[in-house]
Every structure is written in C-alpha cells, then in structure tokens.
Amino acid sequence: MLLVFMLSADASASVTMLGTRVVYPADAGEQILRFSNPDDHPNLVQLWLDDGHAARSDGLASPFLVIPPVFRVEPHGGQVVRLSYVGDALPQDRESLFFLNFLQVPALKAASVNDNQLVLTVRSRMKVFYRPAALAAEADAARAPDALSFAIELGDGAASMVVRNASGYHLMVQQADLLLGDQRQVLARTTVIQPFQELRWSLERMPADLAGMRMQLRLLNDVGVEVQRDYPVR
Incomplete structure (x- = not known):
C-alpha cells in the first residue's frame, strides 16, 4: 500500500x-x-x-x-x-x-x-x-517604500492606524511596529500592502501622547533582503 x-x-x-x-x-x-x-x-x-x-x-x-x-x-x-x-x-x-x-x-x-x-x-x-x-527601473522599486504614509484615526470608540501606499508596487512587510519612546506595539506581521491600497491596522491601546510617535517597518526588497524603515505618524 x-x-x-x-x-x-x-x-x-x-x-x-x-x-x-x-x-x-x-x-x-x-x-x-x-x-x-x-x-x-x-x-x-x-x-x-x-x-x-x-x-x-x-x-x-x-x-x-x-x-x-x-x-x-x-x-x-x-x-x-x-x-x-x-x-x-x-x-x-x-x-x-x-x-x-x-x-x-x-x-x-x-x-x-x-x-x-x-x-x-x-x-x-x-x-x-x-x-x-x-x-521597471530598479531605482524606482527601491524608492517604493517612500510612498507609504501613516495616520491614526478614531472611530466608534476604537483607534486604528491608516496605512496608505501611493506607489504602484507591492510592499512586503515582515513586521510593522508602532513606537513611542521605549514602548513597542506590533501592528502587523508577514503581510502585503498592495499598490494604491489603503488599509487599517487595529491598535490595542491608544498612546496618551502622540508626540514622537513613529512606525517602524521591516520590509523585503526585490532580492529578499530585509530593510528597516521608520515613518512619522500624522
């Protein structure tokens, strides 16, 4: 058998x-x-x-x-x-x-x-x-993460991080963290942000002070190498 x-x-x-x-x-x-x-x-x-x-x-x-x-x-x-x-x-x-x-x-x-x-x-x-x-240009693909923007929105008593990709590229996210001082809140792991997509990541807790808040992403480039990028939060 x-x-x-x-x-x-x-x-x-x-x-x-x-x-x-x-x-x-x-x-x-x-x-x-x-x-x-x-x-x-x-x-x-x-x-x-x-x-x-x-x-x-x-x-x-x-x-x-x-x-x-x-x-x-x-x-x-x-x-x-x-x-x-x-x-x-x-x-x-x-x-x-x-x-x-x-x-x-x-x-x-x-x-x-x-x-x-x-x-x-x-x-x-x-x-x-x-x-x-x-x-098709490799330089344009390398600059694609620059097209990401992040903003916090409140609705129905809950907070979410609004993610916008203004590029025509898929962005491969290994991990996305919300940072404020020495505090770190993981918002996403192993996900794809599609071209021209707007999506929302739920926040477990809303920081009391938004000053100095930033998003830190670990992204994979065209050859599979991990690149870390930091972004301001509006």
Whole structure:
C-alpha cells in the first residue's frame, strides 16, 4: 500500500528554486527559473501558477506558461524552467501579483511501487510580480517604500492606524511596529500592502501622547533582503 501525504509550504522541501520571489518585467519575452535538488535521490516536480484564488493545479486558470510543467530532477542536479506571460493585457500603472506553486514528490523505483511506504508530497508557494514597463527601473522599486504614509484615526470608540501606499508596487512587510519612546506595539506581521491600497491596522491601546510617535517597518526588497524603515505618524 502506498501512502501519500501533502504538506504545506512551511514543510521542509528538498528541491529549491533560486531566489525568494520572481519579478517578471512586462517587456521580457520570458524569465528563467532555476531549480536544484540537494538530495541523494531524484525528485519529481510539478509547476503551475495562480492569481491567489485558484486552487486547481492544472494551470488553466493562469496567464503564464511554464515549460516544462513537470520534470524530474536528478540527485544533486538542477533544472531550468522557462516562464512566459501569455495572457491578456494587465494594468500598466501597478504590479500584478501571482503565485508560483511547485509540488515535489520523491521518485520511486518501479520495483518498490507496491511496497508499504510513506511518501511525503511537499507543495511550496512563491510570489510572482508582473511589473509593467513604467515600473521597471530598479531605482524606482527601491524608492517604493517612500510612498507609504501613516495616520491614526478614531472611530466608534476604537483607534486604528491608516496605512496608505501611493506607489504602484507591492510592499512586503515582515513586521510593522508602532513606537513611542521605549514602548513597542506590533501592528502587523508577514503581510502585503498592495499598490494604491489603503488599509487599517487595529491598535490595542491608544498612546496618551502622540508626540514622537513613529512606525517602524521591516520590509523585503526585490532580492529578499530585509530593510528597516521608520515613518512619522500624522
């Protein structure tokens, strides 16, 4: 009997892709993705993309084409995959976000298929940013956090931090803290602020004195490096 279990992206996957995200320039004919297998045994991998809402794994809901969509990676070997955008035109004033999924399962020998085994299938998930030509400059992407602003609003007896992103970029927040003196209040962890989005983070407590208050964000840049930024609060 063959037992197959699927684990989430938090599971330890052997086959890995170079990089922590994919930035796909709109004027690129294709993007090259590189996978490696550090294991002593081969692994099978299936790839597909979705827009964050589709759960299907056949790729039919995706505007991207991946070649090859299924492949075998030999022990300590690698695989090159070509990613191409083949869908309709997307907004040109902001990034569009998709997700690359890769499902990995160890390759079994034909003689062992009927043996009692536990096979762990691992699904990993990575963000893909489709970046229009108007936003393609690396310097502009590096300045995108400058477009964030923060203000406290009161309503219905509760306080919230209003966050505004005036840029066309997705901003990846590892952690957002409200600071006042030596006091720290965590408002968000591992979240995405979308282009031109306004959102609200609830405050557990409203500081009595707003002077000197600031927001401190730990952000991930295009290459997955964490950058710390401080912002005034209005």
